[in-house]
Amino acid sequence: MATIYEVSKLAGVSLATVSRVMNNNANVSDATRKKVTSAMTELGYRPNSIAQSLASNCSNSVGLLVSELSGPFYGPMMGGIEDAFRNQGKHVIIAAGHSDKEREEQAIEFLISRNCDGLILHVEAVSDEYLINLSKSETPFVLLNRFIAELADRCIVLDNVRGGYLATKHVLEQGHKHIAYISGPLWKKDAQDRLLGHKKALQEYDMAFDETLLYEGDFMEGSGTQGYIDLHNSAHHFSALVCANDEMATGAMASAREFGIALPEQLSIMGFDNVLFTRHTYPPLSTIDYPINNMGRMAASWILSEVYRKQTPQLQTIFEPELVIRQSIFNKR
Known part of the structure; x- marks a missing residue:
């Protein structure tokens, strides 16, 4: 199995440069990036994601906790979030809390243990106090469909x-x-x-x-x-x-x-x-x-901005609902 040393030797660059290419660091020229990726392809080198995470202190993964994995509501939300991160080379790890306090707490601890760089939490049963205390930890998170005054700058909600x-x-x-x-x-x-x-x-x-x-x-x-x-x-x-x-x-x-x-x-x-x-x-x-798909994308934008320092649209924390008129209401007037 090829090593990072062999990649650096074939590409004619330093180990640090190879590492920067693997972590999508912007401070690498296109020509150098091409030499490194070509060497990786020729040698059949596959980066070790765990080693990358330890070396860069960045796993390029985001934890997503939702109430349920089934039903017509959560699919569009998860789809919008996953699409936003995939376009930025990030991966999503999904867990479900099933609106149960203990299971939500266990899921959050699991996602943190997987070295997620940030979390998107759609939680209902854990207390405000728990989330306020969690905000003091090293793992940043944004709340979806939950408002807590003390965490207002990281809450994305519908009116x-x-x-x-x-x-x-x-x-x-x-x-x-x-x-x-x-x-x-x-x-x-x-x-x-x-x-x-x-x-x-x-x-x-x-x-x-x-x-x-x-x-x-x-x-x-x-x-x-x-x-x-x-x-x-x-x-x-x-x-x-x-x-x-x-x-x-x-x-x-x-x-x-x-x-x-x-x-x-x-x-x-x-x-x-x-x-x-x-x-x-x-x-x-x-x-x-x-507009849960758009709200999910906004939560992803919060993570991309706050965690990965990406340029994103201005954060919108409150979304407005809109009436959709079809044929199920009879006019009695």
């Missing part, structure tokens, strides 16, 4: 209150007066904020929030299915249903059809996230666009 408000306001504008709501798990901040936005829209229209028309789901399709069943069987009339995400909305749509309900004439349904399948439901689902 979920605004999103919840826009969703319900559109339903109200179509003349609906009896509106049911399926929330996410209310221990989660984004679920709380979307429900708060729903209540703000009702208040703006001088309508009281009806607790009997609230079902707490878990952001999964099954809870949308069960949520509609429970709301339907409660005998409380509602002509529209606002759901805190698209998965629960599609579950509710399927459940409503089981009861013979015509959509949207007898029941209007609103989602949240604007995941890919929403344009293919029947009827196509009105929803709130959550």
Whole structure:
């Protein structure tokens, strides 16, 4: 197996120059870089990534912790992050925390143990105190979909209150007066904020929030299915249903059809996230666009700027949701 010494001898350069080429150091001329890479190819030399990391104190890898690896929401987020880093010659190591405090902490420790240069954390269960203490460690990180005032300069979030408000306001504008709501798990901040936005829209229209028309789901399709069943069987009339995400909305749509309900004439349904399948439901689902791909890319930009000192666009920490109008809301006016 060829060694770095043999590469330097064949290329006619120093060991330090070979090391700079392997670590993509900008202080190497194109001609020298070509000589070194040609020598590596001729000798069949493959750099030892662990040795490179120890020598340069840089692993060229970034840790990404997400809540789940499945579902239509996290794929676009992970795709945007991976694409941004791949274009810069960096690699992503992915772990899942499953919205569980112990598993999130274990995943963070695992990513740090893999010598990641920085971390992107989409965490829900670990405490603010834990993350504030983590910020004092040597591994830099950026938070996605989590706001902590003490770490505001490294938090990239969606205005979920605004999103919840826009969703319900559109339903109200179509003349609906009896509106049911399926929330996410209310221990989660984004679920709380979307429900708060729903209540703000009702208040703006001088309508009281009806607790009997609230079902707490878990952001999964099954809870949308069960949520509609429970709301339907409660005998409380509602002509529209606002759901805190698209998965629960599609579950509710399927459940409503089981009861013979015509959509949207007898029941209007609103989602949240604007995941890919929403344009293919029947009827196509009105929803709130959550620009998670762009937010993921912004998190990658934070790492590229703060860790690798790359030139990146100005950091945007707060993203605005947008209403996407399709055919699932019936106009009662």
